[in-house]
C-alpha cells in the first residue's frame with residue numbers, strides 16, 4: 001500500500017503518468033461501477049479511462065438527466081473537451097433521447113485562458129432543430145453542462161455554427177455570449193448545483 | 203503503518219453513535235456556514251471553512267463524524283483517507299484525486315492549511331459517497347448530507363393568495379406517500395418519511411391561512427386555518443423528476459357562497475368560462491400591450507405532425523388576443539408582426555420599446571413528442587446567464603421606468619441591450635399570474651414557470667414573458683392548438699392576466715404578491 005500510494009503521489013502531478021497509476025490500481029480491482037446508459041463512452045481495452053458526466057433528454061421529455069460514461073483519460077484540457085463534446089453528440093440508448101438533431105457534428109473547439117470554450121457545430125444543429133423553447137434549452141445546456149462539468153478549465157461555453165457566432169439555434173435561447181452551468185434544466189433532487197447521479201450507495 | 207479497518211456493520215454502528223452524540227445540536231433548518239448531516243442515529247453538523255473565497259470542508263471534521271482514518275505520508279506529501287475498505291488519496295493543490303482506484307476530479311483542489319486538510323464540498327458527492335459503505339446523498343442546495351438511506355423528501359412550499367381562494371402548493375421530491383389530517387383550526391400533512399428537507403417556506407401575509415410550519419418530532423407540516431376559511435380541497439399530481447405537487451386549496455366563506463364551487467380539477471382544457479370584467483378605467487397602470495407572435499416568414503418555427511406551423515398558430519392567437527384586449531379593455535395593442543413575415547428578434551423588442559408598451563407577451567408553440575412535456579409553459583428572463591454586470595444591475599436600486607401612465611423613460615444606451623434586467627421581478631409576477639390564468643383553462647406542462655436567457659425578452663424595456671402554448675407533435679394536439687376554442691381560451695387567460703397584472707400595479711400589490719409566493723421557485 002505505501003508503495004502504491006507513493007506512486008500515485010509522485011505521478012498524480014504529471015498528467016501523462018496518471019494513466020499508468022490508474023492501470024495499476026484498476027488491474028487489481030473488479031470494476032464496481034460499469035458505465036451506465038449513454039451512447040458513447042466506450043474505451044478500448046488497454047486504454048486508460050476517466051469518467052465523464054453527459055446530459056440527455058429524460059424519457060418524459062421534461063428535463064435533462066445525466067449518465068456517467070468512461071472516456072479515454074486525457075490530461076490536456078482541449079483534448080478532453082473535444083472528447084467530451086464528441087461523446088455528448090452521440091445518441092444515447094433508449095429510453096433517453098439526444099438533445100441534438102441527427103447529423104449534428106463537432107467542427108472545432110477552442111478554449112480561452114479566461115475559461116470560455118467556443119464550440120463550433122455543423123449547421124444541422126440549427127437547421128434540423130425541431131424548435132420549441134424547452135428543447136432548445138436542452139440542446140444548449142446539454143453541451144454547456146457537459147463541458148463545464150467535465151473539464152476543469154472550462155467555466156462557460158459559447159456555441160458557434162459553421163464557424164460563426166449566432167443569435168440563437170431555433171429562435172429562443174440567447175447565444176451571443178458564453179453560458180455557464182445550467183443545472184436547473186437537469187431533473188432530480190439536489191441537482192441545483194450538484195451531480196444528480198452521484199453514487200448514493202447504489 | 204497499522205490501520206484498523208472496520209467491517210461495514212461496525213462502521214455503521216460507529217457512525218450511528220458518532221452522529222447520535224451530536225443529535226439535537228443542530229437546528230431544524232440547515233445552519234448557515236455548515237452542512238447538516240442526517241443519519242439514522244440523529245443529526246450532526248459539518249462546518250464550512252472559507253478558503254480563497256471558496257467554501258471548503260476540513261477533513262478532520264469529516265473524519266470524526268464518519269470515523270475515517272486519515273494518514274498523512276509526509277515523504278510523499280499525500281493524505282490517504284480510509285473509509286471502510288476504500289481508500290481516497292489526495293495530493294495538496296491537485297484537483298484529481300484517487301477514490302477506490304478511480305480518478306475523480308474535484309471542483310477545487312484540496313488545500314493543506316496549517317495542519318488541516320480542506321476539500322471542496324463536492325468531495326462529499328464525488329469522493330466520500332462512492333467510497334463509503336452506506337448510502338450517502340449530498341444535497342448542495344439545502345446543504346444537507348443524508349446518510350444510510352434515510353427517506354428525506356425535499357419540500358418546497360409556495361402560497362398564492364387572492365380572489366377568495368388561496369392555494370398552498372407543496373412540491374415534494376421524490377414522490378412520498380402522505381396523509382392529511384383535519385384538526386380544529388389546522389390541517390396537518392404527514393409524510394411517510396424519516397425527516398423533511400424543507401427548502402422553501404411560504405409567506406402568508408394577509409392570507410386565509412395564518413400559520414405554516416413543521417410539526418415537532420414528526421415528518422409533518424401544519425397549516426393554521428384562519429377564521430375566514432370555509433372549505434378546502436386537496437389534489438396531488440405527478441411532477442417532473444419523480445416528485446409530486448400537492449395543492450391545498452382554501453376557500454373563504456364569502457367566495458364559496460358567491461362563486462359556484464368549481465368541481466373540475468385545475469387543469470381544464472377547452473374554452474373557458476368568461477369572467478365578469480372588473481371596471482378597467484382609463485388612466486390605469488397599463489395603456490399599451492405588445493404581443494409578439496413568435497417566428498414568421500422564412501422562420502416557420504416548430505412543425506406539427508400534420509403540417510401546422512408554429513408561426514401560423516402564434517399569429518392566430520395573437521390576433522384573437524388583440525381583438526379581445528381592444529374590445530374589452532380598450533387598451534392599445536401593438537403586434538410585432540401582423541402577417542406572415544420575417545422579423546428579427548432584436549426588432550421585436552424594439553417595436554415594443556418604441557411604441558411605449560407597458561407589457562410584452564411573446565407567443566410560441568413547440569413540437570415536444572413526450573406527453574409529459576406537451577402542456578403550456580411560461581418563461582421570463584433568467585439573469586444569471588447575463589453575467590456579473592447584469593447581476594449588479596438587477597441588485598441595484600435602479601428603478602425601472604414607471605409603468606404607471608405618463609412619466610419619462612430612461613434612455614441609457616449601455617443598458618439598452620439588456621433593458622429587461624431591471625424588470626425581472628415584475629416579469630416574474632406577470633409570469634406567475636399568466637401561469638395561474640392559463641392553468642384554469644388549458645393543459646399545463648409539469649414545469650410551468652421558468653427563467654431562461656431568451657433573446658426576444660432581454661431587450662424588452664417593460665415586464666415581459668414568453669408563453670409556450672403547447673405541443674403540435676401529435677395530430678390530436680395539433681388539431682386542438684389550431685382550433686378556435688384553444689385560441690379563445692388562451693386569449694381569455696391572457697386577457698385576465700393583463701387585468702390582474704394591471705390591477706396589481708395600480709394597487710401597489712407588486713411587493714406583497716411578489717413575496718407571498720406567486721413567484722416560481724428559484
Ligand SMILES: [Zn+2]
Nearest residue numbers: 496503566567
Ligand atoms: Zn418558438
